[in-house]
Amino acid sequence: MPSDPLVAQHVLEFPGGYTRSTGPVVGRFLTELRERRIVGVRTSEGGVLVPPLEYDPATGEPVTGEYVEVGPAGTVTTWTWVEEPLDTHPVDVPFAWALIALDGADTALVHAVVPEHPKAMRTGMRVRPVWREQPTGHITDIRHFAPEVTKIVSPVRAEYRLRAGGSLAVFLAGVERGVLLGGRCERCAKVYVPYRTFCPECGGPIPDTLELPDTGTITTFAINNLPDPRAPEVPFVSAYILLDGADLPMIALVAGVPAHEVRQGMRVRAVWVPESERTASMANIRWFAPTGEPDVELS
Amino acid sequence: MGNRCAVIGVGQTHYTTRRQDVSIAGLVREAAVRALEDAGLTFKDIDAVVIGKAPDLFEGVMMPEAYLADALGAAGKPVMRVHTAGSVGGSTALVGASLIQGGVHERVLVVAFEKQSESNATWALSTHLPFSASLVVGAGGYFAPHIREYMRRTGAPGHIGTLVAVKDRLNALKNPYAHLKIPGIDQKMVESTPMLWEPIRYLETCPSSDGACAMVLAAESAVTGTPAWVHGTAMRSEPIFRADRDTVSPQAGKDCAADVYRQAGITDPRRQIDVAEVYVPFSWYEPMWLENLGFCAEGEGWKLTESGATALDGDTPWNASGGVLSSNPIGASGLIRFAEAAQQVRGQAREHQVDGARTALGHAYGGGAQFFAMWIVGREKL
Numbered sequence: 001m002p003s004d005p006l007v008a009q010h011v012l013e014f015p016g017g018y019t020r021s022t023g024p025v026v027g028r029f030l031t032e033l034r035e036r037r038i039v040g041v042r043t044s045e046g047g048v049l050v051p052p053l054e055y056d057p058a059t060g061e062p063v064t065g066e067y068v069e070v071g072p073a074g075t076v077t078t079w080t081w082v083e084e085p086l087d088t089h090p091v092d093v094p095f096a097w098a099l100i101a102l103d104g105a106d107t108a109l110v111h112a113v114v115p116e117h118p119k120a121m122r123t124g125m126r127v128r129p130v131w132r133e134q135p136t137g138h139i140t141d142i143r144h145f146a147p148e149v150t151k152i153v154s155p156v157r158a159e160y161r162l163r164a165g166g167s168l169a170v171f172l173a174g175v176e177r178g179v180l181l182g183g184r185c186e187r188c189a190k191v192y193v194p195y196r197t198f199c200p201e202c203g204g205p206i207p208d209t210l211e212l213p214d215t216g217t218i219t220t221f222a223i224n225n226l227p228d229p230r231a232p233e234v235p236f237v238s239a240y241i242l243l244d245g246a247d248l249p250m251i252a253l254v255a256g257v258p259a260h261e262v263r264q265g266m267r268v269r270a271v272w273v274p275e276s277e278r279t280a281s282m283a284n285i286r287w288f289a290p291t292g293e294p295d296v297e298l299s
Numbered sequence: 300m301g302n303r304c305a306v307i308g309v310g311q312t313h314y315t316t317r318r319q320d321v322s323i324a325g326l327v328r329e330a331a332v333r334a335l336e337d338a339g340l341t342f343k344d345i346d347a348v349v350i351g352k353a354p355d356l357f358e359g360v361m362m363p364e365a366y367l368a369d370a371l372g373a374a375g376k377p378v379m380r381v382h383t384a385g386s387v388g389g390s391t392a393l394v395g396a397s398l399i400q401g402g403v404h405e406r407v408l409v410v411a412f413e414k415q416s417e418s419n420a421t422w423a424l425s426t427h428l429p430f431s432a433s434l435v436v437g438a439g440g441y442f443a444p445h446i447r448e449y450m451r452r453t454g455a456p457g458h459i460g461t462l463v464a465v466k467d468r469l470n471a472l473k474n475p476y477a478h479l480k481i482p483g484i485d486q487k488m489v490e491s492t493p494m495l496w497e498p499i500r501y502l503e504t505c506p507s508s509d510g511a512c513a514m515v516l517a518a519e520s521a522v523t524g525t526p527a528w529v530h531g532t533a534m535r536s537e538p539i540f541r542a543d544r545d546t547v548s549p550q551a552g553k554d555c556a557a558d559v560y561r562q563a564g565i566t567d568p569r570r571q572i573d574v575a576e577v578y579v580p581f582s583w584y585e586p587m588w589l590e591n592l593g594f595c596a597e598g599e600g601w602k603l604t605e606s607g608a609t610a611l612d613g614d615t616p617w618n619a620s621g622g623v624l625s626s627n628p629i630g631a632s633g634l635i636r637f638a639e640a641a642q643q644v645r646g647q648a649r650e651h652q653v654d655g656a657r658t659a660l661g662h663a664y665g666g667g668a669q670f671f672a673m674w675i676v677g678r679e680k681l
Contacts, residue, residue: 150319150320151319154359156356156359162428162429162430164429164430168430172430188542190542190543191542192540192542199542200538200540200541200542201538201541201542201543219448220444220445220447220448220451221444221447222439222440222443222444222447222496222497222499223443223494223496223497224440224443224495224496224497225493225494225495225496225497226437226440226495226496235497238440238444239444240444247542247543248540248541248542248544264447264448264451280430281429281430281431282430282431298451
């Protein structure tokens with residue numbers, strides 16, 4: 001607290017930073033880093049130390065003069081998660097301090113790994129270095145390691161201009177004025193709604209429209225417990241509704257009644273949006289609601 | 300029916316939620332290579348390739364057959380793609396078989412796949428065209444009303460679906476390729492899972508799987524290894540919007556069954572078919588298809604299920620592999636049914652082998668239960 005005279009901020013920092021001689025082994029490692037290569041050094045026992053050390057920690061013997069290019073890919077052998085990076089950390093986003101066994105190395109290198117998502121971080125993950133734009137010969141020339149590419153996002157988009165023509169235009173013109181238009185097959189007398197120009201059962205022509213009432217009977221239904229943007233609530237009922245006079249049911253939402261009180265054979269009527277809100281779309285019918293008439297006996 | 304045709308190789312990937320280690324090409328290749336190995340052949344021995352796949356919008360790879368030709372060793376050979384919605388796997392086998400039966404080719408590789416982890420089937424099936432007011436209910440929301448109607452007509456008690464959900468998952472425990480492995484599954488566990496689309500509970504639906512299946516089909520002169528002989532093939536379809544359409548027991552299914560039985564000389568399917576692999580993505584479709592396929596009289600399907608007749612040790616085992624309820628890479632699911640039928644009569648179904656199976660039915664359906672594909676395979680030549 002600045003107001004407390006016995007509390008003061010103090011910085012201990014050697015001006016300009018200390019200089020250090022790297023010696024030949026670490027110097028070679030850093031020189032190679034500047035060239036965006038990672039090398040290890042071979043020990044007299046044949047192993048490869050990465051990062052290289054001047055003396056083999058296992059035996060105390062000097063290492064050989066043989067440098068071996070390793071990686072750049074490696075495998076995470078273990079890690080710890082840093083949710084809130086500090087100023088001195090290599091990255092300013094949550095990351096993992098990880099031990100990375102670079103391909104060809106016998107020891108693991110400590111470095112930061114930034115996965116796509118914290119949950120994606122795992123031991124065994126294959127990673128590769130992400131290099132600083134202008135390497136200077138420092139371990140921070142590798143900004144961090146990142147997972148190998150195993151997945152891409154491929155946007156797919158098709159844009160159409162859809163014109164409601166033919167029989168659909170006729171049907172929608174009816175819907176716009178609050179009327180459901182169907183048609184009767186000239187050959188087999190089946191009545192279809194929405195209006196169509198031929199019969200899918202016998203192929204006969206349906207030359208004229210036929211106005212159908214907006215009342216009908218629920219033949220069967222599902223109670224959906226997964227949300228839908230058009231449904232007023234969950235659960236919602238999607239039902240097959242056979243409009244009076246039609247031979248083919250249509251699928252629609254049923255509301256205005258608790259889902260578990262909906263029955264096969266229940267009589268329903270369309271609930272239309274107010275006239276001022278109507279367009280040439282089936283969205284004009286909000287849903288079907290019970291009429292209160294006695295149920296119809298289904299065969 | 301034309302020339303004789305035999306299944307001489309079957310290859311499957313393990314079905315699982317995510318195969319993130321392979322591309323689509325890598326996935327189909329895996330199944331194809333296993334089928335070829337099973338037949339003791341290589342890609343060089345194949346004359347033509349038939350690829351089955353559900354809608355392109357599922358993974359967003361348009362015309363995947365063109366991209367997959369390399370992975371299937373098809374350079375310089377005829378390649379064709381089949382698409383008949385959920386029944387596509389079955390139709391793919393039948394198109395391949397027809398190329399043999401018609402004398403066009405000696406050996407045909409058929410492959411089907413789906414990578415559901417890289418897709419969203421419900422999104423792809425709910426495209427919300429303008430002027431309509433469609434609901435997002437998915438396949439479960441579409442089929443649930445037909446199941447409800449089946450229950451009303453037959454008076455089937457509500458627990459029948461759970462019996463199938465348990466039975467098929469117990470079978471899956473014996474199938475190394477099956478996706479869902481739920482040790483200790485029982486009726487109580489199924490009943491405790493939430494209703495998604497009443498009357499369908501969570502564990503009464505199929506999973507979403509990644510996977511591929513492949514078969515090598517051969518003419519009689521080109522048979523290697525152990526053949527399963529094709530005794531009959533049939534496909535039927537019907538319009539989804541048609542007056543008086545019976546959505547519970549579609550006419551196209553009955554006609555398709557009648558056709559394939561006639562070719563195979565089957566007059567009593569329950570007794571003459573030793574094992575059936577039938578497309579049952581929702582548990583209640585077992586009793587429904589038992590009736591549609593003539594394994595019993597109308598209204599009796601649920602009684603057959605309840606009696607245990609369709610269990611692995613029953614008198615007419617259905618989905619010994621665990622079926623679609625246990626593994627569902629959609630485009631491949633039909634082909635898996637056909638392949639598992641073949642494995643049974645080849646005597647190669649291992650732990651889920653039905654002893655002495657000589658005649659088997661492979662079945663697939665798709666769309667709004669409007670596309671059907673079936674074959675009968677046998678241990679002996681017809």
